Amino acid sequence: MQDYFNEMFDGGAVRAPYAGLETWVREMPAELRQMKQAEAEALFRRIGITFAVYGEGGDPDRLIPFDMFPRVFTAGEWRRLERGIKQRARALNAFLVDVYGRGEIVRAGRIPAALVYQNEAYETAVAGFVPPRGVYSHIVGIDLVRTGRDEFFVLEDNCRTPSGVSYMLENREIMMRMFPEIFRENRIEPVEGYPELLRRTLASVAPEKCQGEPTVVILTPGHYNSAYYEHSFLADMMGVELVEGPDLFCEGGFVWMRTTRGPQKVDVIYRRIDDAFLDPLCFRPDSMLGVPGLMDCYRSGGVTIASAPGAGVADDKAVYTYVPEMIRFYLGEEPILQNVPTWQCAKPDELAHVLDNLADLVVKEVHGSGGYGMLVGPRATKDQIAAFAEKLREAPEHYIAQPTLSLSTCPTFVEEGIAPRHVDLRPYCLVGERIELVPGGLTRVALTEGSLVVNSSQGGGVKDTWVLAE
Amino acid sequence: MLSRTADNLFWIGRYVERAEMMARLLAVGGRIALLPGVHGYRNEWESLLQASGTAAGFPRKYGEPVQRNIESYLFFDRDNPSSVVSCLEAARENARIVRTALTTQVWDAINGAFQELRQLERTPRSELELARLTDWTMRQSALFRGAIDATQLRNDGYDFLNLGFHLERADNTARLMDVKYFVLLPKADYVGTGLDLYQWQTLLRAISAHRAFHWAYGGEITAAKVAHFLILNRSCPRSLIASVAGAAHHLDHVARAYGATTRAQDLVRAMLGELAELRVEDVFEEGMHEFLTRFIGAVGILSARIHDAYLSGEAR
Numbered sequence: 001m002q003d004y005f006n007e008m009f010d011g012g013a014v015r016a017p018y019a020g021l022e023t024w025v026r027e028m029p030a031e032l033r034q035m036k037q038a039e040a041e042a043l044f045r046r047i048g049i050t051f052a053v054y055g056e057g058g059d060p061d062r063l064i065p066f067d068m069f070p071r072v073f074t075a076g077e078w079r080r081l082e083r084g085i086k087q088r089a090r091a092l093n094a095f096l097v098d099v100y101g102r103g104e105i106v107r108a109g110r111i112p113a114a115l116v117y118q119n120e121a122y123e124t125a126v127a128g129f130v131p132p133r134g135v136y137s138h139i140v141g142i143d144l145v146r147t148g149r150d151e152f153f154v155l156e157d158n159c160r161t162p163s164g165v166s167y168m169l170e171n172r173e174i175m176m177r178m179f180p181e182i183f184r185e186n187r188i189e190p191v192e193g194y195p196e197l198l199r200r201t202l203a204s205v206a207p208e209k210c211q212g213e214p215t216v217v218i219l220t221p222g223h224y225n226s227a228y229y230e231h232s233f234l235a236d237m238m239g240v241e242l243v244e245g246p247d248l249f250c251e252g253g254f255v256w257m258r259t260t261r262g263p264q265k266v267d268v269i270y271r272r273i274d275d276a277f278l279d280p281l282c283f284r285p286d287s288m289l290g291v292p293g294l295m296d297c298y299r300s301g302g303v304t305i306a307s308a309p310g311a312g313v314a315d316d317k318a319v320y321t322y323v324p325e326m327i328r329f330y331l332g333e334e335p336i337l338q339n340v341p342t343w344q345c346a347k348p349d350e351l352a353h354v355l356d357n358l359a360d361l362v363v364k365e366v367h368g369s370g371g372y373g374m375l376v377g378p379r380a381t382k383d384q385i386a387a388f389a390e391k392l393r394e395a396p397e398h399y400i401a402q403p404t405l406s407l408s409t410c411p412t413f414v415e416e417g418i419a420p421r422h423v424d425l426r427p428y429c430l431v432g433e434r435i436e437l438v439p440g441g442l443t444r445v446a447l448t449e450g451s452l453v454v455n456s457s458q459g460g461g462v463k464d465t466w467v468l469a470e
Numbered sequence: 471m472l473s474r475t476a477d478n479l480f481w482i483g484r485y486v487e488r489a490e491m492m493a494r495l496l497a498v499g500g501r502i503a504l505l506p507g508v509h510g511y512r513n514e515w516e517s518l519l520q521a522s523g524t525a526a527g528f529p530r531k532y533g534e535p536v537q538r539n540i541e542s543y544l545f546f547d548r549d550n551p552s553s554v555v556s557c558l559e560a561a562r563e564n565a566r567i568v569r570t571a572l573t574t575q576v577w578d579a580i581n582g583a584f585q586e587l588r589q590l591e592r593t594p595r596s597e598l599e600l601a602r603l604t605d606w607t608m609r610q611s612a613l614f615r616g617a618i619d620a621t622q623l624r625n626d627g628y629d630f631l632n633l634g635f636h637l638e639r640a641d642n643t644a645r646l647m648d649v650k651y652f653v654l655l656p657k658a659d660y661v662g663t664g665l666d667l668y669q670w671q672t673l674l675r676a677i678s679a680h681r682a683f684h685w686a687y688g689g690e691i692t693a694a695k696v697a698h699f700l701i702l703n704r705s706c707p708r709s710l711i712a713s714v715a716g717a718a719h720h721l722d723h724v725a726r727a728y729g730a731t732t733r734a735q736d737l738v739r740a741m742l743g744e745l746a747e748l749r750v751e752d753v754f755e756e757g758m759h760e761f762l763t764r765f766i767g768a769v770g771i772l773s774a775r776i777h778d779a780y781l782s783g784e785a786r
Contacts, residue, residue: 223563223567232567232569236569247473260626260780
């Protein structure tokens with residue numbers, strides 16, 4: 001039995017951040033809890049927050065399970081995380097400006113050229129172009145896990161379009177509606193400022209050609225997308241239009257949206273579609289989601305795209321290994337948050353080590369996400385491991401491996417009362433004229449006993465995440 | 471607003487109104503079926519299919535028009551794009567797309583209907599009386615309309631939503647009358663008989679205007695009175711003139727807000743002008759069926775012009 005860090009209980013004692021929750025949970029009758037749980041579910045369904053999983057079929061209106069037991073950080077814990085996250089967001093953006101410019105970090109031999117320039121996510125189409133304020137990744141989602149009192153590791157960076165922030169906001173709304181008393185008794189930092197901060201961040205990176213108040217829009221692949229609810233929610237909260245590709249067109253070097261009053265100029269596009277679909281003239285010619293000519297407008301400074309095309313090269317799982325190097329190289333600082341030790345299967349000696357130790361490792365696809373196509377060694381059968389070893393030998397450059405981390409646990413409501421379940425954390429860092437981080441994030445929880453996979457596509461749930469005020 | 475958003479709002483209105491029309495048609499069918507059979511003209515249930523405008527798809531799937539199958543086809547069948555289920559699902563999907571252009575109450579109304587519909591679908595058909603289904607549908611559309619009326623901001627989105635309602639209603643009332651006149655009672659011999667009277671009454675009931683008619687006209691029900699009521703009487707909320715006047719009102723509102731008129735406003739004014747001058751004798755002179763066919767065509771053109779001017783995204 002492995003020993004996991006329990007965020008609430010230290011032996012028999014309750015750790016400080018959770019002190020305010022102990023009586024709350026102890027005195028809650030089981031019937032009330034069930035009633036509240038049903039109420040929460042009804043609220044989610046009513047608001048329409050649902051999550052469809054690609055390729056799984058089934059109920060398109062599936063809910064992500066919501067666990068009512070909050071996950072808590074003290075002000076002190078959060079200060080350190082905040083510094084570490086902002087540091088990382090700065091370094092990642094510096095890296096992107098660099099590799100689409102002079103490539104100093106490559107010249108200095110701090111990161112292999114092939115890893116950058118032959119990376120599938122490297123967009124030659126934007127080489128030499130510097131986006132407004134030198135920001136490529138405007139919303140950086142950094143996935144963190146905790147393994148001890150002061151031990152946090154960065155699991156991965158999401159520089160493109162990290163999703164889930166609507167859950168951070170809605171989880172809080174629902175908790176405040178259902179349990180106002182615990183919000184009176186605990187001093188919890190608000191997260192509701194996020195949409196306004198996001199709007200300001202996006203407006204701050206409007207192109208120089210933009211005069212007056214910039215028009216910001218969110219570009220969605222459409223209502224069949226699993227994250228459509230989030231796109232629509234954010235547009236609503238920010239007070240901006242939610243557009244699909246066909247709503248936009250390019251003319252005279254600018255991007256326009258089709259309105260009932262005629263064309264209206266668009267200055268900043270917060271896109272929630274992948275690079276490959278942005279512009280059929282520049283990328284995939286079969287894309288129906290994008291806007292023909294968009295990249296020309298972008299490169300001539302007619303419109304800002306957030307995150308900038310090409311930002312994906314920074315959140316590649318193989319490039320991830322070099323983020324501590326980036327922090328040292330660009331900022332001259334030591335990383336505040338540690339990386340998880342990572343073996344790159346592309347390197348023959350590291351691949352050998354991985355193959356010998358598959359049963360103890362987690363192996364991920366370099367370009368994968370959502371918990372798909374990964375192997376969790378300790379929980380896999382011999383056959384699964386053997387089959388995965390085959391795939392590894394065939395295309396080692398597509399994989400990285402990490403030790404199985406002892407993810408911390410947080411109390412979670414289960415049938416019998418509360419029980420520890422593994423959690424991770426995704427805060428959302430905003431980068432524009434300034435770097436901002438709202439005190440909170442999305443806590444994902446693996447609801448199955450013993451499971452370490454928190455992805456919502458794999459049966460994970462979500463929790464409200466508290467940062468206590470000083 | 472985005473043209474696509476306006477388009478979604480317009481179609482939400484149309485679909486909800488159409489779902490209600492389907493429920494009303496089914497209610498009419500249920501009542502006519504209680505009448506002792508009269509031989510010599512087509513089956514009443516078949517005429518319902520004609521009125522619904524979806525007759526073509528039915529025989530392929532079900533064969534003979536039997537009451538039970540027609541109920542399934544008009545209420546539950548997803549292969550029928552105009553069934554109550556299809557319409558409400560389409561309305562809800564459109565609403566989900568423009569979720570942010572609707573108030574919470576309006577969204578609740580349509581989303582709640584959608585959730586209840588799923589439960590209805592799981593209920594064994596033997597437990598579902600026709601009346602329960604039709605009442606339920608009309609209650610849902612009333613709830614939805616009430617939520618719009620009470621909470622929705624009076625901006626251009628509100629106008630496009632209502633344009634959908636009014637255009638669909640104009641079309642539906644005209645079709646209902648046409649089926650009564652042309653399909654249900656094709657033989658002139660029957661005009662003025664008990665059957666004719668009964669059918670007019672049923673039609674009035676179907677649009678919940680039976681009592682209103684008596685308030686407005688009193689005395690005997692005659693074809694001329696009903697035609698006047700359903701075509702030319704502005705106080706009947708489902709009359710053709712009331713529907714066209716509603717559409718004209720919302721188009722004027724848009725034109726004022728945007729500071730420009732389009733060919734849609736030109737047409738709706740012409741239509742309203744004609745109806746205002748029209749006498750019921752003129753309708754009979756032209757022929758009811760001919761008049762209604764012309765009217766339904768004009769509504770179609772109006773819909774196309776609204777599309778071109780505002781919803782297509784081609785506006786300059």
